[in-house]
Amino acid sequence: MKCRENGISRILLTRIPMFKEVVIISFACQHCGWENNEIQSAGRIQDEGIKIQLRIQNKKDISRQLVKTDAATVIIPELGFEIPAKSQQGEVTTIEGLLQRATEGLRQDQPVRKIMDPDVHDKIKVVITELEMCQSGGRLFTLELDDPSGNSFIENICAPKKDPQMTVMSYKRSAEQDILLGLRADDDTGRDQTEVAAGPITQDEVLSFPTNCPECGSPCETRMKLVDIPHFKQVVIMALTCDRCGCKSNEVKSGGGVSEFGQRVTLKMTSKEDLSRDVLKSETAVVLIPELDVEVYCCSMGGKFTTLEGLLHDIKQELKKTAPFSFGDSARKDFVLQMKQFLQKLDKVISGEHLVEVVIDDPAGNSYVQNPYAPDADPHMVLEQYERNYEQNEELGMNDMKTEGYRQGSEND
Template structure:
């Protein structure tokens, strides 16, 4: 049975709806299911919805009326991401315990202060809060305590003491750290200060190891460089002069789609790879830009002072490792938030507004919190003022990989309103780019 109806193909009805008490169609799908506890028939409720600043998910809840057994799970409705993700949250107050968390079943959860870890694949995926994660971990440890008290009293006593320490975390008498490490990239921790930067939360992306790819069921590419060298049409001159096409799946509906790819030379910069995907099934379109060269020796920080509305027409390349800052709005967009883009400054600002304002389902209905909707809408108006030239701001592109670019309209002369700084990357930035473990000397 397909979850996508005829209206979905035309774009009239969304499969993943925004949560709202006023939407009559926002009802879960109920399916009769077998209870694995008493083997009688129960019911499973499925709800397809969105997480703000994140992606689509499927929430399922099972209830058995015969034995009163219940179970809830969450599954990502998207594909496995290109990179894994690590969220590190510094829990400083009880308000932090209310942050929403999407924990995929492939994620590992750690609390370093207690030397505590929940390994991957030992729990089902869940949509909860920080407090809910702690309670679930304590309940999991308490489950086998009666058996341990009968067979291994000393072990049971130690676990009781540890459970007390775990439950005391909910009082937040001292700060502690929560780390969620997910190779699939499908876990998420809420930023309640969005669209501003969250000082207590750090997000880093990493390249998966072959072992992690194997556990996620991903295949490695068997083609070698020698094989590619023998295939006709793979030289760089041929790639520059033609558009390559390969088959893929749509990121929205997972239907077969095609992706076009072409090498483009940016004046006064370097070559980039532009990729565009069109889906004939649901009409979804997406484009992405990747650097065609290597990671630069130095990071690049580009600062542009907007003094005229004509600045909106400047071409820019934002790589997937580049963050965007607008100090006057106290706004920071982390790397990989909107992917790599080759667009204009106006196009980038509109993408930021669409991401923060239009795609945020938590500003309407029962899911809205007091003041959040007004805060988000006010930010959208400020972006409009920047685009129209009514607001004097600075746009900063900070790319540790050095693969981002903004057009100099005075080229080859210096641009009086734009500065380009080169800087040495920190150890943490090299770690995020995967350079610390990369060895190229004496390689055999």
């Protein structure tokens, strides 16, 4: 692409450990020395998009590894700088490499701009200087990675602990984003093709609708049922089984909406029998194990109806999935040792050898842990209700919700 001589592109289908399948394409020119590499996702598009915000505070943060798909948008708010989706190919690189590639792209046409449009040339020169300072670690900044496909990733150097500098949020894609990813036709009205018949759902009724397997993509069927949990509330359980690859999954949705208050459930394990307690974790809940310094984001595992043992198993798998650079050849030795020691501790908790305190914090108040003493209080479990803060209401979409006088605007129109 630089000297126009012939070269060879090498293509490799591989899997980033505990992450996703990808196609890596690499090219190196033996004539001029120009190199290029890109990455394309070989896995499925995730059910939700993902937005990652990382505060860069030192030189060590610049060397974090990063997976960026071609559908992702990169923003540096402090500079007013944005790399739009589709403007760059997907790649596996570091934050420093991402900034370097952006700088080279801006510098490429500067000689022409200097002659044709000196004002634009001078403005871009300032941006290039700022980006070079960010690369060298001489400037603090915030990196935002917004990927509707949900397949981008930034290394967590504190894994398996929560990274205090990084915020990860998932969100529902808009119709425009679905069209961009090829999930909808351009003339799609936005109506869900899996929409079930309107009308109330009874507890004895099992509804089903066609869908695709999340693992192999084969057509299969999702079943949905309304369940009444004693001493709690109604929930909707959605289960999928693929006859082709054997994939099984279940997801839980609240049947009663968002509660007036958030709820924090703290269970102090006192025996191995606590592992068999039923647990309902909603898609808005955060799971914490303070003794192991573990926090699993609400967007990581979705809603689940399982046992405490099953929830801990899922946490183990999710931590492996969300910390792909803590394994494999690219992982640093101290990270590998740290993760190995942590997984050994977690295995002891799962087997009942080590008893810990488990906290499920749900701002929507839709999570539940079985109380074997019901209707009496459980002496080993604490239920706390609390007022949600502004950020929690924002994530739940409560701040912009209008519950009174919402018809006035349409009537005036």
